Amino acid sequence: MGSVAYLEPVYSTDFARSNIIELKSLSKNFGELKVLENIDFAIRAGEIFAIIGTSGSGKSTFLNIISGLLEQDSGSFRISGKASGQFSGWKRIAYMFQEDRLLPWRTVRDNVAFGLENTSLGKQAKKARIDEVIDLVGLHEFADYWPHQISGGMRSRVALARSLVIEPEVLLMDEPFSKLDAQTRSQMHGELLRLHDLTGMTVVFVTHDVEEAAVLADRVAVFSSRPGRVKEIVDVNLDRPRLLTDAHLSEQIRTLRKKI
């Protein structure tokens, strides 16, 4: 169904077919406050796309709209060919928040299983999917642990596993690693890149951390504030792995900082 819809012109021919998210003049106000105005760009299937900008530039609001938690006031968007408002029952979007939101009364396995609740998968298929994804994030030995028994980095892996268990086409992340210490955050960057390589999913993430954007993203959107608009979309043309000691990466980080 998605692929059939994809063959139809989406808005106009200026968007390439390989775009998975297409936004057209998206605007959102909270009362008098103009939070997003005329957001108009596209995200390509399979890319890692970062959004940076000053505090209050509407980055989280943007993700909340894309995820379906909030509704835009005007404009429209499509994900994988489906228009906003037609997502009910479509579960291929995962959303990771700043807090890991693990349920303390559930084990690692049962927290991951939470992602599959209310799906029509059979019991065996669910179990296989959960085992696979727990293996994938390297938590096999900790499947029966409780959240309070594991480290911050491991909790972050559980949150990632819970997102991946639905096999998302699009993974949205709102500063998911910002609460981790620098070393663990860097490990999670490696982990995310590895999982992205394995799955080919599209990753869209918001961050305050310009380094994080430069290390991970294929492209970075810089939002301006009040109202949030897209100032610029920057291509990060650097090979991976991107090491902070690399002069090209440092230069990219400096360039991005100047644009905020």
Ligand SMILES: Nc1ncnc2c1ncn2[C@@H]1O[C@H](COP(=O)(O)OP(=O)(O)OP(=O)(O)O)[C@@H](O)[C@H]1O
């Ligand atoms: N539900 C809401 N009701 C009213 N105002 C809101 C609501 N959510 C966000 N805002 C306001 O909208 C503006 C944008 O908020 P948002 O959280 O999207 O920005 P942000 O760029 O993600 O900020 P930060 O980087 O600080 O997380 C802020 O001024 C915020 O106070």
